[in-house]
Amino acid sequence: MTNHFTDVPEEMLLGQYIPIHYHFNMLRDQSRMLPFREAIELSVPEDGKVLELGGGTGVLSWFAARKARQVWCVERNPALVRAARSFLSKNPGGDRVTIVQADAMTYLPPEPVDVVICEMLHVGMVREKQLEVLRSFCRRYQDRFGPRLPQFIPDTSTLAVQLIHQDFCFGGYTAEVPVFDPPGPHMQDCWLADPHTYSTIDYSREIPLEFLAKASLTIRRSGHLNAVSFLTNNFLAFVLSERRAVQWLMNQLILPLPRPMDVIVGDTVMLEFAYTSGCSIEALHESVQAEICSHSLPLTSNYPLRDAA
Template identity: 25%
Template sequence: MSNREYATPFSILHAASLLSHKRRIMKFDRALERVVKQDDYVIDIGTGSGILAILAAKRGGRVTAIEINVESLKYAQKAAELNDVDNRVEFICEHFSEYVPSERADVVICEMLSSMMLIEQQIPASSHAIENFLKPAGKILPETVSVFLAPVQNDILWRRFEILGLLFPRLPQTAEQGQCRDLSDLQEIAHFDLTRTNRNVIVEKTLSFTIVDDGIAHGLVGMFEARLCDEIVLNMEDGWKELFVPFERPVNVTKGDCLQVEISYCPGKFDTLNIEVR
């Protein structure tokens, strides 16, 4: 293989690293146990390591696992063989928007969750699945997702873009646990019913935060809560990192202040994000 043909294996390594999220996987398994019946047709969008497709097959499903990254798909195929379900899982290397199923699915798994539904394709992919993959009475996992924001102080991520006297444009970054200091309570900015289509939806809201501690507001931190089915709920503690979204400039705040923030973005389109502090 020539150097030009070699690609760094970031996608497959990331997919495999998610196998450490045991709580997330166990919650999905509980949900699949409830919704997948023997010989149900299941479509798994963005299968990654194949873990959710394999679990669905173990529950009796006939599964189509879609993955755009060829190396991740090969890994998932090997995992299916190791777990004796390769005869129940069909692997498709294609973007979900280009795949045309031969039949409508009883269950669609679409787990592309991210802290604000900003970067990953959770919302557009779920909408596409409702319109093109799922039976009218079928089930999609997850069913709903809510997004929350709060202003925070994060000296580490704010200084990341300043080094040796050089300045770089600030971008949203994942934050380690305990790295952000909350300056106000969380507020819900959006709620998505994923059992319905959310085509061309725009999140647009003005939030008024009451500051609970003196500090410097460097930006917002985003997180989510997603209901798989019934009482089975995913949250940040199940393996996701918070997303730190920096302001254009830091804001000094005092306890009792009201900080108004206007935010808008199109879910799944990173470059549409706009934040203004009032």
């Protein structure tokens, strides 16, 4: 299959095809690895059966194999299949993982499984095929094995968006480019409105493939609105006894707005966008529009501070 931007086969596009050196970044990203390891430990039953879709280096399957009797790890990229087999042979218990070179869009395990792990995640569900893969998987699995679905890791993902001010000046050079930024206290000074959740994806229910947002957002802090930040939080597992969730809040994707504007507390901004999961960042970016739809009464100071409460 080819995509409409280039003649490159879709499976070769960055986002579908992830080179091995990028897996190094994923392996050492503690904000990703630690919650996955914890969620897998909590969710996989002793002697259970696990399927991983998009296994990469095999690390998450190996976490699962520390408790499971059998893990099927499906990976499409032959270079990663070779790498995963080699890594697993050097890790104790790696022999309980069967690496299967296959397309996760069509593969089903030979028997029902207790847990399915799928980390083809990208902020906003763009670029990677998490939703398409899991939607197809649920339908095919239920056709073959009946209505009861396995537990999914992640269990739920929430997608939100926030109006912000972003500094696009790099060493004195202004360039309004999409930015990936880890969440953290440095964002405290940037936000101008509260985050708006536009989708909650429960992987055991109907999985959406299209996202459409038309939200009127109230400005809570005055400033220069020039960007929107897309935020994705993955609830990998829920620990009901402790009333908490094991979460992975991904790096945010910050997209510059085509028409920046000054806003003051109480203004309402209409934010609109529409995209298909797995689409390019450019396709999402092109669809984003923001306009002031109602002004608050002007106040004496230029940029009144948000009510401290």
